[in-house]
Amino acid sequence: MQNVNHQHPQQLVSHLQPAIWAKVNRLLLRKAIAEFSHELLLTPELQQQEDGWGEYRLPIPDGSGAYTFRARVLALEHWLIDPASIQRTVRGADAELDALAFIIEFKAVLGIGDDMMPVYLEEISSTLYGSAYKHARGGLSAEELTRADFQSVETSMMEGHPGFVANNGRIGFDAVDYLRHAPEAAAPQRLIWLAVHKARATFSCAADLDYQRLLQEELGSEILAGFARQLAAQQLDMDDYLLMPAHPWQWFNKLAISFAPEVAQRHIVCLGYGEDAYLAQQSIRTFYNISQPQRRYVKTALSILNMGFMRGLSPYYMLATPAINDWIRQLVDSDAYLRQQGFAILREVASIGFRNPYFDSGISKDSPYKKMLSALWRESPASLLAPGKRLMTMAALLHIDAAGESLLAALIRSSGLDARNWVARYLQAYLAPLLHCFYAHELVFMPHGENLILQLENNIPQRAIMKDIAEEAAILNPDAALPPAVARLAVKVPEHMKLLALFTDVFDGFFRYLSAILDEHCGLPEQAFWQEVGQCVRTYQAQFPQLAERFARYDLFMPEFDRSCLNRLQLGNNQQMLDLANPAGNLKFAGTLRNPLANHVAD
Structure with a gap:
């Protein structure tokens, strides 16, 4: 394989x-x-x-x-x-x-x-x-992608991040690695399983899951028994270890050598490949199980440099990941409006983080070397899919194929709707829930194309499913009353920057590109797109008059907003763009952008 x-x-x-x-x-x-x-x-x-x-x-x-x-x-x-x-x-x-x-x-x-x-x-x-x-x-x-399955669309994407110019660096991969591990190569691959000693590793899971059930559902009895036999043959006890998957590249290029002391001392035992075949997703270190799609996504640490970061996973962040996902799921599920919109999150339900004592004690500051061995499991969207519906990454709405044709235009043609009505349905599925999370709960995500999955019927968006939660969600209130396990969600952001969670991440980070494709390929003038955005905002606000004070304080129709610059960040430090503990403090701005909604206050 x-x-x-x-x-x-x-x-x-x-x-x-x-x-x-x-x-x-x-x-x-x-x-x-x-x-x-x-x-x-x-x-x-x-x-x-x-x-x-x-x-x-x-x-x-x-x-x-x-x-x-x-x-x-x-x-x-x-x-x-x-x-x-x-x-x-x-x-x-x-x-x-x-x-x-x-x-x-x-x-x-x-x-x-x-x-x-x-x-x-x-x-x-x-x-x-x-x-x-x-x-x-x-x-x-x-046109063919309008009928393709979820993973065929995922592996067909041409562009990657729409804003970053150098968006596919992947420094660390060689040419053979590229064909094995790049999402667009669409090469099925198996993960390597490790036994990691409980003295070095910590497992966390959602309230409705436990370690044994996770392993049974992800591996099955036969594989588990084989792993136990491997450990027993080395006079090691399965009960002293946690089992975790690792990216094959990470094992061969980093762990086997950089973690050699831990391997020699049997704090890490390599058990070989698992049986299931996976496909790498657009995020490159996340895998979708194509052998058994009902099984969970697996996200692994991957020490390659890509778009301003080494793509590791912090074992310390892993500790709270399931609890944060549980808390956000409970918030979303208990909100009548979000339920009505069908908005859902794919929970990261379990995680394992391994702490290397040499790197931990020898390096005082944050470092990619501390993030080389962790993994998490995320729910599969297949479990949320109703009959007659299909899934598609939201990144696909920006896809232009090798012949220069727009997937968005093809979706609209196949839907039976005109472009304006299609956009209205899309905004109701995607933008309206994000507005409610912000205004009603001070909750924000990183809702770019790769982090959203759209559920479609007749190629018309019905609802949005959010993923990549724990590292990128936040409550914009440092005084929020949160359980201790999820306290890191509460962040302090200057008042004037809070609305950038929508202006920068949604308007400038996604709608800017979407509106251009609609204008160029779909016959919908950009002014009409922004009219629909304005109408979506006003419709939402009319449903929640009790939030009027927040609508006025964080005014989506304000004349302009600060221009946040991703490429300036990467050009300034292309190996660690942001301090993840204080991302707002590292952002780079260049003047302001005129808000396109300022023209549509009362259309």
């Missing part, structure tokens, strides 16, 4: 063909110019304008040449660039489009330090490598 042919190394680069390389460089340049301009790092110069399209010039800082292109600047200063129009001239002659050369040309303007530059260039190269693979692969068309 996991064998990749090492005998033909040229196969690992067969997708790196001149025509495809030119295509993906053009697409990445389109994104780089758009996102860096959105963050005010670049300032393209308008030359002329006609029918809403502008002709722009972007001088190369050293004076050697310029980039020219056609673009429309939409709401939230979103640059919709015609990729075919991008041209580069150097010393008066046409020059090829080269994303790496672009980064070097604008290095000073982008503020990339000499110590960060090599890693960032490597991330750009890796992003191009992955993009070339996906375009060479082709895969299912947008």
Whole structure:
């Protein structure tokens, strides 16, 4: 299942063909110019304008040449660039489009330090490598994805995070690892199971689960008995250990060597591969069980560098993860409005964290080395699916296939609704519950595309299912009366920043891209989209007059809001963008954005 042919190394680069390389460089340049301009790092110069399209010039800082292109600047200063129009001239002659050369040309303007530059260039190269693979692969068309199953859609995504320019760095993977472990490679893989000594590891679970039941449901009696025999053959007692899954890459590249003392002392015992086949999800370190879909997702520590972080899992965060999920599930389930909307969370129901005493005692500050061996189990959405319904990652709404066709447009065509009514149904399923969580409970999530699963009927959104809870949910009230086990949910955020949980994470982080696709591919002008957003907000507010004071204090129709800049974060420190203990304190801002709802206060 996991064998990749090492005998033909040229196969690992067969997708790196001149025509495809030119295509993906053009697409990445389109994104780089758009996102860096959105963050005010670049300032393209308008030359002329006609029918809403502008002709722009972007001088190369050293004076050697310029980039020219056609673009429309939409709401939230979103640059919709015609990729075919991008041209580069150097010393008066046409020059090829080269994303790496672009980064070097604008290095000073982008503020990339000499110590960060090599890693960032490597991330750009890796992003191009992955993009070339996906375009060479082709895969299912947008129209075919309207009928595809949940995991076929998941593994067909082309772009990754819509905001980050270097969004597929995955530094640590080699070319063989890419074909084994990248979500788009769609290679079924088995996880490696470890026995970890209870002196080093801690198990936590939801109130309605226990360790033995989890193992029975995830492994079954026969596998468990085989693992017990392996331990007994080494004169070890199964009762002294916890069983946990690990990412195969993590075992071979990190744990077997960096945790060698723990292996030698039998604090870690490798038991080999499990039997079930899994597919890596868009988040790359989370796995969906394709052998038995009713079994849980598994999320593992993975010490590769991707989008500003080493993708580990803290054993200390793991301790409270199930309790936090239980508490949020109880809050959501006990709220009549959220139940009516069908809003649900996929609980992270169990976790194991392993503490390496050498790294713990030898490193005083937070470090990726302390996060190399943990795992959690998350409920499967298959358990929530009613007959006749289907699931799709919300990231799919931004998907453009290899032929340039929009999946969103294909979904709308197949639904029997016009674009405006489809959007209204989508907003009711997605935005309305988030509004209620914020205004009624001061509860916020990280609701970007990869963290949401949509339940569809006839390709019309019916409800939203939220995942990735414990590390990214928060109660925006440090004085909230919370049980001690979930106290870390309560965070202190300046009053003027609280609404950024919606403005930044929903409006700028997702709707900015969605509205552009609706405008470009679906025939729905962006103004009409924002009218529907405004209508969704007003409809919600009319249902809860008792929250009027909070609606006024946190006004979604205010004229402007602070512009939070993701790429500025990554360019400033592409190995640890944020201190997760104080994420609000690390954000980077550049001026303000005009709120598109300010035009639709009373439509």
